[in-house]
Amino acid sequence: MAHAVKIADIAEFIPEGRLSNQDLEALFPSWPASKIYEKTGIQTRGIAAPGQTAGDLAQAAAQAMFAKGKVRPEDVDFVILCTQAPDHVLPTTACILQHRLGIPTSAGALDVNLGCSGYVYCLSLAKGLIESGSAKCILLLTADTYSKYIHPLDKSVRTLFGDGATASAVVATDAERSAIGPFVFGTDGSGANHLIVPAGGFRRPACAESAAEFSDGSDNVRSANNLYMNGAEVMAFTLREVPRTVDKLLDKAGLARDQIDYFVLHQANRFMLEALRKKMKIPSEQMPVRIEYVGNTVSSTIPLTLISMFQQGLLETEKRLMLVGFGVGLSWSACILTIQGK
Amino acid sequence: MSEFHKGIAEILEIDETAVNSATDLHACDAEWDSLAVVSTIALIDDCFNVMLDGQSLTNCKTVGDIEAMIEAARKA
Numbered sequence: 357m358a359h360a361v362k363i364a365d366i367a368e369f370i371p372e373g374r375l376s377n378q379d380l381e382a383l384f385p386s387w388p389a390s391k392i393y394e395k396t397g398i399q400t401r402g403i404a405a406p407g408q409t410a411g412d413l414a415q416a417a418a419q420a421m422f423a424k425g426k427v428r429p430e431d432v433d434f435v436i437l438c439t440q441a442p443d444h445v446l447p448t449t450a451c452i453l454q455h456r457l458g459i460p461t462s463a464g465a466l467d468v469n470l471g472c473s474g475y476v477y478c479l480s481l482a483k484g485l486i487e488s489g490s491a492k493c494i495l496l497l498t499a500d501t502y503s504k505y506i507h508p509l510d511k512s513v514r515t516l517f518g519d520g521a522t523a524s525a526v527v528a529t530d531a532e533r534s535a536i537g538p539f540v541f542g543t544d545g546s547g548a549n550h551l552i553v554p555a556g557g558f559r560r561p562a563c564a565e566s567a568a569e570f571s572d573g574s575d576n577v578r579s580a581n582n583l584y585m586n587g588a589e590v591m592a593f594t595l596r597e598v599p600r601t602v603d604k605l606l607d608k609a610g611l612a613r614d615q616i617d618y619f620v621l622h623q624a625n626r627f628m629l630e631a632l633r634k635k636m637k638i639p640s641e642q643m644p645v646r647i648e649y650v651g652n653t654v655s656s657t658i659p660l661t662l663i664s665m666f667q668q669g670l671l672e673t674e675k676r677l678m679l680v681g682f683g684v685g686l687s688w689s690a691c692i693l694t695i696q697g698k
Numbered sequence: 699m700s701e702f703h704k705g706i707a708e709i710l711e712i713d714e715t716a717v718n719s720a721t722d723l724h725a726c727d728a729e730w731d732s733l734a735v736v737s738t739i740a741l742i743d744d745c746f747n748v749m750l751d752g753q754s755l756t757n758c759k760t761v762g763d764i765e766a767m768i769e770a771a772r773k774a
Contacts, residue, residue: 386729395733512732573756574731587736588752595743631740 359528361486362535362696364493366524367421368663369413370650373403375503375514384511386575392515397626401518401651404501411443411452413521414499418457420523427493427525429458434491435465436481438474438655440684441501442467453497464491471551472622472683474498474655475522476691479679480539482526487534494526498655502583505553507569509577513585516625518651522659535694540605542597547686550589555580590683594628597688598680599636605678605690616642617675618665620693622682623647623657644670655681673697702768705741706761709734719762730756738764748772 377389377399393399404413414437422429435457437450450465459465464485470477478496485491499521506513526536555566566580578584598621606613619638621629623646633643646661653660658679665671674697682688707714711727723730735755742750742764748771750764758764 386731387733395737574729574733576732586752587732588739588755591736591739592749592752595740596749627737627740631744634744 359486359489359492360531360534361483361526362529362531363693364525364527365421365424365426366522366659366663366666367417367424368520368522368656368660369416369420370402370518370520370653371404371408371413373405373519375401375403375518377515380511380515383509387511387515395625395627396515396651397629397645397647398516398518398651399648401503402520402653403503404519408501409443410439410441410499410501410521411437411449411456413501413519414439414449414497414523415453415456417499417521417523418453418495418497421525422457427495427527430460431493432457432459432495432525433463434482434485434494435459435463435497436468436478436494437466437497437499438468438470438478439497439499440469440471440654441499441504442469450497457495459495470685470687471500471654472624472652472657473681473685473687473689475658476539476679476681476689477541477687478655479526479536479691479693480541480689483534483536486526486528492528496524496526498522498659500654500656502654505581505583507576507578507582510582512574512576512587513583516652517583518653520650520653520656520660522656522663524659535696537691538605538608539689539691540601540608542601542688544593544597544686547589547593550586550593550686551584551684553581553583591628591631593686594624594682595631595635597686598632598682601680601682601688601690602636602678605692609692611676611692615676616678618670618677619643619680620658620661620665620677621680623661624652624683654683671695671697702741702745703761705745706738706764709737709741717761719760719765721761723758723760723763730758732756742768746772
């Protein structure tokens with residue numbers, strides 16, 4: 357028998373370290389703090405301390421959720437961690453978290469290596485595990501520490517990304533219909549080079565040569581061990597695929613645009629969100645933004661935005677949301693999420 | 699082109715009346731850097747519904763060079 361599925365609770369953890377626009381202005385005089393804010397919509401970014409890993413951030417987010425009391429560690433029968441900065445090459449960070457969080461050894465655990473599209477992908481995996489009867493209570497964690505990949509003198513990415521983590525409990529419910537889905541997906545590996553850490557895997561192991569620093573045409577410094585983003589290509593990809601994906605999902609769900617209460621997009625930066633909003637003609641009150649004090653936290657941006665919508669009281673009555681994740685891969689996905697309200 | 703000129707003026711941080719085909723992209727208050735190129739891609743998509751290539755835009759010297767690329771893309 358198929359089981360319906362919903363998100364039972366959700367919590368976050370942003371590390372204490374902060375990177376402000378004033379800090380950045382001191383490094384990049386051609387970009388005053390006011391211009392960085394105007395373009396990115398970001399004032400400060402959370403930065404993990406040396407030795408503080410994505411696993412640590414995910415653990416703190418999970419503990420924050422357990423502390424709320426709706427879901428207990430002993431209820432969890434599957435752990436999914438979405439990260440691109442695992443604690444080790446192996447073993448899987450989700451396995452380590454099972455132990456550190458006191459989750460029963462009868463639980464399954466795995467990592468998913470996706471970035472900005474990851475939360476929506478992981479919701480689809482969680483839904484599949486529950487609807488197939490394989491699991492009942494999934495701890496879905498998102499955590500990343502892109503700051504550790506970023507060269508301190510690369511303003512093209514340092515101005516955007518922040519570290520952070522979220523924990524969601526995706527559970528089986530007695531409801532007639534699932535609150536999550538349908539989904540649409542997309543992948544274009546031809547754009548893999550547009551958002552990449554070129555060295556450090558086995559295609560190009562990190563070595564003295566890959567650590568050699570160079571300056572690009574816009575005075576940014578990085579090495580092949582650092583995160584590289586081709587902003588122009590990522591912008592073009594986003595403007596091309598996101599509106600198409602939204603239309604595809606509406607079609608698949610049999611919904612009209614005005615039947616969606618909120619469009620919760622991956623919080624890349626204010627400029628990109630505004631360009632998308634304009635192109636898709638979505639009123640700003642229907643496109644929530646949470647980026648000012650966290651930055652682009654990769655797979656955590658969508659759940660972080662959901663948390664702030666709950667806190668603002670936007671989800672007290674039943675609401676239908678569309679979640680859209682897009683980025684590194686290139687990879688994208690969208691789904692419908694119905695929030696029941698109080 | 700007026701909506702485009704207004705947007706370009708904002709990106710280059712110059713007065714709108716100073717924007718014409720001869721405007722030198724490298725002699726404005728804002729640098730013609732990756733951020734300016736990304737902003738221009740979104741502007742052109744919004745104004746003309748065409749998508750220009752980032753590398754080609756980076757290589758442009760004047761506003762006229764950009765306008766020529768827009769024209770070519772619209773005809774294609």
